[in-house]
Amino acid sequence: MAKEIVSENVKTAYDDFYKTHDEAWRMLGAKYKAYHIIDVCKGQSFKKVLEVGAGDGSILKKLSDYNFATEYHAVEISDSGVEHIKSRNIKNVVSVQEFDGYKLPFEDDSFDLIILSHVLEHVEHERLLLREIKRVSKHFVIEVPIDYKTNVDKRIKHFLAYGHINMYTPTSLRYLLQTEGFEVKQDLTSIIGPEVTRFNTFINQKKPDNIINKFKILAQFAVKNTLVELSDKLKERFANAYTVLCTKTDKQADIF
Template sequence: MANADSIIAIYDDYYAGDKVHAKREIASVQSVDHVKEFVQGEIFDTILDIGGGEGAVLDKLNKRGFGKTLAAVEISSSGIEAINSRKIPNLESVLHFDGYHIPHPDKSFDLGLAIHVVEHVEHERMFLREAARVCKKLYIEVPLEHTRDLSKAIRMSGPYGHINFYTTQTFENLLKTSGLKVERLKAFGQSLPYEQYLAGRSKGWLKYQIRTGLLKVAPKTAMRSMAYMAGALCSTS
């Protein structure tokens, strides 16, 4: 799974049918919540979802009135079909890309989103520099899976195409060494609905309380012990 062709093969039919629909819908709500938190009221007229999946994030952006025009690029044929089937009113284009070459001119978007994409990318800096070429700002979100039990993370996430594993420090270093200026970076846990979707109502509630509580009182211990996520808003000039 350590090359682009194999990642494309994993995801080519990944979004066909309903097998990931419920999970993606719940995850997209928390992702758009994170975007709104990070931009702190800043207005972006044009938004590009880089690795748009099956369009759940785009759909939530449209419903919340975030951005005047939306666009997406996606490597997966099933993802492109799923995005188009949503008929999102202000979605102007959905284009195929190979993961490294985005078919848009320089700085043609006010904001680019790369939400849970970079952990799949073989050449991370090449991807981020290309995203920076076409977007004035970027919001990037990754899982923080480089814990004490990294072998477990690799074992569990590998089948889903995760080939890069991050801490907050390695994530920030990646952004800076890709030529990005980090404006805001923050670690956070999964939302309560997402935890309950994965683990059930009672167990999910307990996991949510433990994960979020430990992150507040002992963040270093928390992130060494459990998986979290991190988001970053970056300028690209």
């Protein structure tokens, strides 16, 4: 697969992405992403794990701290991300490599599990990446933000600022996965926790840290958490992320 399949401006953007690094914010987000991975993998045991699009290694660091697996590998599109992962000296990380975004430098069925956490929303050719991860592993944990809402097209500038070029709901992600020969075994919808919202509100956005704003954050979380339990429709409307554990099958939809 040709390296130039990744647009040059995309590669440049991600090369620079981890040069300015907010450790506390990334590790806080990684804590909950790792919790989600562990949650959907309950009852399963994995030895050899690859994270594709590993960013700065925050999720791998958390998983390693929790003794999730015995061996970890990472691939990442950005130079700055690769260097940051290596600098962490994460326990049981065997290899960290830069890759072209689509072609994985591993043999068929090399891994027990591939983790793809908050990656697909950034990928220009998502089906090509899904076919490649299917080649090298048997199980997969995939998490995406639930960005799609009515009138999402009026917020293009907002989402592009985060590099989100694809929009998902739980239903649309399952459709994508099933038409590429994945079978969903476990799934989880989640809401951003108060701890993360407080950090984003008071540290990132520098809003007043007072009892009224703290109460609003807790109240909003409680309401959303109640609503998402009522129906699948409300889950798709109010949840913030969707996580699935998949296995590969021999099935793939005939596209045309």
